[in-house]
Amino acid sequence: MSDFDVARWRPAPFLPEADARDGSLTFVVAVLCFLACLTLLSLLAADRAARDWTRQLEGQATVIVRPKANETPDGAAARAAETLAGVDGVAEARAMEPEKAEALIAPWLGDADLSDLPVPRLVAVQLTREKPADAQALDRALKAQGLDAVVDDHTAWMADIQRAARLARLAGLFVFALIAVAAAAVIAFATRAGLAARREVVEVLHLSGAEDGFVARLFQARFARMAAHAGLFGAGAAAIMGAVFRLAGGGQGLTPVLPIAWSDLLFVVPAPLAAAGVAALAARFTALALIRDLA
Known part of the structure; x- marks a missing residue:
């Protein structure tokens, strides 16, 4: 007599809840999210330092x-x-x-x-x-008294600081975008591997009338959840490191060159949602492209 119980039978999911590769993939995405959050904190601190220096020189x-x-x-x-x-x-x-x-x-x-x-x-x-008085007004007053003097209103220094701040922002945005592209590539690779392992099932679903979007949404939801969890770990680690830098440096953060404020740590809060969004888009577009090739 068979032990099969029809009443308790449930169909197996197309994508299992756990996969042997999930741990490695979660770790990679968490590290990328951690690096992205650290880049963001560095950008905020560098911009604050540049504004503080410019404000001091202007006065x-x-x-x-x-x-x-x-x-x-x-x-x-x-x-x-x-x-x-x-x-x-x-x-x-x-x-x-x-x-x-x-x-x-x-x-x-x-x-x-x-x-x-x-x-x-x-x-x-x-x-x-x-x-505030400008350099011309100061120079006129000195010459009126017959003084041999040169006025330096720190314009050159401020221009250098502003140029360095712009370069730092551009470099930070480039690194941030590069990390996002790397995360998308990792998710795309995982999606490709998952579809390749389930090629026969996808073909059966097509024969049964399933649309491409239905299968793509399965991968989209799966990797979005995974990336959200990984982003939570990465953002949490970045926030902890930022807090350590803030505490270690006293009143101005780790160093006056990069003054980290407590409010900066709030900017890592949306990181899990951002990671989930990048993963969902990468998984969806990759899955749709591969499913059309299989069809």
């Missing part, structure tokens, strides 16, 4: 004062600071101590004895946030 200017024959360097710097303090748009002007000026020059001259060199005096100018 400051440096004046290089050269004394004339009838005055001392310190006297010329003091007179320049007094002149600039009265210009509209200047919050504060302060003559820097000779030691600070020499400390700024020392890295460029090495071990040279700066006491024998005619080191110019510097005046640090703090501009107002509302209607």
Whole structure:
């Protein structure tokens, strides 16, 4: 007598719930999602650092004062600071101590004895946030007092920082897109392997009248669920690493060059959904193309 029970029989699914290759595929997608989230956190931190540096430079200017024959360097710097303090748009002007000026020059001259060199005096100018004075206004005020000075409003530095920030954003977006393409390629390969292993079943389904979209949706749903789980692991690991960097660096994150904020960690939350979307699209298009070839 047969042990087969018709009442308890259920048809086997076209795609089994578990596959021997699922662990490796989940690990690969999780790693790719982890790298994508780290790239995103780095982009946010780099953009914040560039904006902070630009904001600081926009509110400051440096004046290089050269004394004339009838005055001392310190006297010329003091007179320049007094002149600039009265210009509209200047919050504060302060003559820097000779030691600070020499400390700024020392890295460029090495071990040279700066006491024998005619080191110019510097005046640090703090501009107002509302209607700050421009370099032309500062230069006119200095020339009106007969001072030999050069105004540096840090325009060149700001242009370099903004250019570096743009390059960093482009590089980060390129890496992010490359990771997404790699994840799609992995899913496409897994879909191709799954269809190849079930070629005969697909042909039977076609003979039974099943549409291509029906079979493609099975692969789409399967790999979307897998990618969502993998994305959850990858995003969680990236958030933990970002939190470690934030805690390890104190108030400004791991380093002032890449200041990570707590709010940045929220940007990894959509990662599982994004991974599922990429996987679903890759699986669907790959499955449809292969099913048409089989037909």
